[in-house]
Amino acid sequence: MATLRFHALSELLSRAPKQVKLPSNKVTDYYADMVFNTDSMRKYLSKDSFAAVKAANAKGGTIDRKMADGIASGMKAWAIEKGATHYTHWFQPLTDGTAEKHDGFIDYGDDGSIIENFSGKLLAQQEPDASSFPSGGIRQTFEARGYTAWDTSSPAFIVGTTLCIPTVFISYTGEALDYKTPLLKALAAVDEAATAVCQYFDKNVTKVHTNMGWEQEYFLIDEALYQARPDLVLTGRTLMGHSSSKDQQLDDHYFGSIPERVGSFMVDLELEAHKLGMPIKTRHNEVAPSQFEVAPIYEEANLGNDHNQIMMDLMKRVSRRHKFRVLFHEKPFAGINGSGKHNNWSLGTDTGVVLYAPGKNPKTNLQFLTFVVNTLMAVYKNQDLLRASILTASNSHRLGANEAPPAIISAFLGTEVSAMLDKIVAEVPDHKMTPDEKTALKLGIGRIPEIILDNTDRNRTSPFAFTGNRFEFRAVGSSANAAVSTTVLSAAVATQLREFKAEVDGLIETGVKKDEAIFQVLKRLILACEPIRFNGDGYSEDWKVEAAKRGLTNITSVPESLSKYLEEPSKKVLVEGGIMGEKELEARVEVELEKFVYKIQIESRVLADLAINHIVPTAIKYQTKLIQNVQGLKELFPEEEYETLAGSRLELIKEISLRTAAIKSKRKEMIQARKDCNVMDDGFDKAYAYDQKVRPYLDDIRYHIDKLELIVDDEMWPLPKYRELLFNC
Numbered sequence: 001m002a003t004l005r006f007h008a009l010s011e012l013l014s015r016a017p018k019q020v021k022l023p024s025n026k027v028t029d030y031y032a033d034m035v036f037n038t039d040s041m042r043k044y045l046s047k048d049s050f051a052a053v054k055a056a057n058a059k060g061g062t063i064d065r066k067m068a069d070g071i072a073s074g075m076k077a078w079a080i081e082k083g084a085t086h087y088t089h090w091f092q093p094l095t096d097g098t099a100e101k102h103d104g105f106i107d108y109g110d111d112g113s114i115i116e117n118f119s120g121k122l123l124a125q126q127e128p129d130a131s132s133f134p135s136g137g138i139r140q141t142f143e144a145r146g147y148t149a150w151d152t153s154s155p156a157f158i159v160g161t162t163l164c165i166p167t168v169f170i171s172y173t174g175e176a177l178d179y180k181t182p183l184l185k186a187l188a189a190v191d192e193a194a195t196a197v198c199q200y201f202d203k204n205v206t207k208v209h210t211n212m213g214w215e216q217e218y219f220l221i222d223e224a225l226y227q228a229r230p231d232l233v234l235t236g237r238t239l240m241g242h243s244s245s246k247d248q249q250l251d252d253h254y255f256g257s258i259p260e261r262v263g264s265f266m267v268d269l270e271l272e273a274h275k276l277g278m279p280i281k282t283r284h285n286e287v288a289p290s291q292f293e294v295a296p297i298y299e300e301a302n303l304g305n306d307h308n309q310i311m312m313d314l315m316k317r318v319s320r321r322h323k324f325r326v327l328f329h330e331k332p333f334a335g336i337n338g339s340g341k342h343n344n345w346s347l348g349t350d351t352g353v354v355l356y357a358p359g360k361n362p363k364t365n366l367q368f369l370t371f372v373v374n375t376l377m378a379v380y381k382n383q384d385l386l387r388a389s390i391l392t393a394s395n396s397h398r399l400g401a402n403e404a405p406p407a408i409i410s411a412f413l414g415t416e417v418s419a420m421l422d423k424i425v426a427e428v429p430d431h432k433m434t435p436d437e438k439t440a441l442k443l444g445i446g447r448i449p450e451i452i453l454d455n456t457d458r459n460r461t462s463p464f465a466f467t468g469n470r471f472e473f474r475a476v477g478s479s480a481n482a483a484v485s486t487t488v489l490s491a492a493v494a495t496q497l498r499e500f501k502a503e504v505d506g507l508i509e510t511g512v513k514k515d516e517a518i519f520q521v522l523k524r525l526i527l528a529c530e531p532i533r534f535n536g537d538g539y540s541e542d543w544k545v546e547a548a549k550r551g552l553t554n555i556t557s558v559p560e561s562l563s564k565y566l567e568e569p570s571k572k573v574l575v576e577g578g579i580m581g582e583k584e585l586e587a588r589v590e591v592e593l594e595k596f597v598y599k600i601q602i603e604s605r606v607l608a609d610l611a612i613n614h615i616v617p618t619a620i621k622y623q624t625k626l627i628q629n630v631q632g633l634k635e636l637f638p639e640e641e642y643e644t645l646a647g648s649r650l651e652l653i654k655e656i657s658l659r660t661a662a663i664k665s666k667r668k669e670m671i672q673a674r675k676d677c678n679v680m681d682d683g684f685d686k687a688y689a690y691d692q693k694v695r696p697y698l699d700d701i702r703y704h705i706d707k708l709e710l711i712v713d714d715e716m717w718p719l720p721k722y723r724e725l726l727f728n729c
């Protein structure tokens, strides 16, 4: 009998929900308890230190080194009171996760005795010997060090007994080595460009911030079963497994009652998240069995993204307490829904206006339309860049699958906003507008709020959808660092807004009135970006044909998609837009190509190993049993009767031989293909080769394994099956 699988299944029977006790019935009693936020700063910092942090925040820079000691000692006092013994600069290298290196608060005092110390120098900047993180060749190993510097716009927090200080991670020569640095630059760029455009409508606006509200989807798998699946442990997805007879056909999991064990996990998770000042609000069952979602109320994007990263880490840790493992892979199971991370994105002003929410009068609505149209145009011009920001080895399984956004980028607006844009096109004349024409148009625009409130049409099939007061970038993968998509989107919109402003200003200079200039440019943009607007079914085959006719790109290959980063439109947004230098951009692409290659390489190695060490021996053992049985029949029965009786078993014996032979020969070919790829030097060549020459074997080999799973004696099958993995909560 396959012992590990059955041992895991019997473990499951003894699982019980873990009771979680909340410190209080009121969230507000413990919310942000572990965050060095404004309230705790006021308490622990001197007036000058407090002002220094606030000033740094306001201008988005770093703190004055002279002030750092004072701030550090206040932060240390707070942290020690909360039980912290260590501190770390917490950063987001170009890997799938965050990084931390803990140092104790201890040091030698002047007289050689041990003291508790945390200086300003250590707070502001550090040099972790982080030479093993991917840098895309920016750091040669002899100058491998990078340094981390405090991002004062994201508050320090305590996890366990460690004070975590959010930081950027930069090379000695000044290039960004992380996801946070370009994000901060993109947020600053869109702030500047959007504030300038807001000036047309409201002179009081001095700052525009970006909002992010993420929705994190995930799977929970019992830890015993997880451990019995080396593919899940090593690659985050199942490389084999025949579909379960029942999975999500009945939609009986989606929004169903949350299983008790999972409920306890969620309560525990939310408790930890609330203590860390994350406004977690929503939890529910998702479409696939064992799939769930968690979402906060939206926040400023840099903070929101930090929170998503912290949350993913928390989810890994808290799930273990409940004897679960959390899966963030975009497609852990073939044939059922995968997981995404909807990235709800909007801009808001320091006067309290969400720029994607319709306003109260024609003027604020014109502002709303200005931002919507410019965003559409940015998406239209940068479809390839946006896709490059989200298409990874793991997300490529999900995009274009029948339940996920396609690899064609389009934008859904809903019928009402679409009609509004069409109205502008129809009613803005080519000649100078008459006062009557202007009044009529403004009246029409003034009516937006009512129509949007009634507008309940939601399109789940669109990769980029307008949802009433924001755009929802749905193609983002569940395992992604959402900083990447937010950086690209914000930078693209910034570039577009700058161009818009230049064009409108140009018209004003020629004597056109401001409103009219805005209308004229909007009309031009609406017409130009028409192909990106699509309100229909993004999952349909018809859309692929229609999108091609419209000239929209449809790219499913990861290396091809990444190559778009290096083309002119992308460079215009990222390099000319001041988000990263050309060298940094190239380095990032190199890192992404490398990650892609490694992920496929690992999957291929794991599959080869499992096929030969788990599957083929099991199949042969079963075949031997069949052969013995058939031989027995032959001894017992006369020839004719034997043939009828043994017929189906003889077929099975043959099928097993054919399938195991196919697995073995495909495995051999796959290994050779890997070898051929591995000698390639060029990053792109190698990634294309892995995609085209190695990756197809994963499906080919799996096909035979899944067929064997159907015929081999269930008692002998070594790996937990889909029905077991998916129905265990």
Ligand code: ADP
Binding pocket: 211, 212, 213, 214, 215, 282, 295, 296, 297, 298, 344, 345, 346, 347, 354, 469, 470
């Ligand atoms: P769904 O899209 O499933 O209906 P919700 O209504 O729960 O989801 O919202 C999803 C996320 O969008 C939440 O994090 C929410 O706070 C966020 N959100 C709402 N309004 C905005 C906005 N203007 N900008 C950014 N995010 C927003």
Ligand code: MG
Binding pocket: 215, 342, 472
């Ligand atoms: Mg949503």
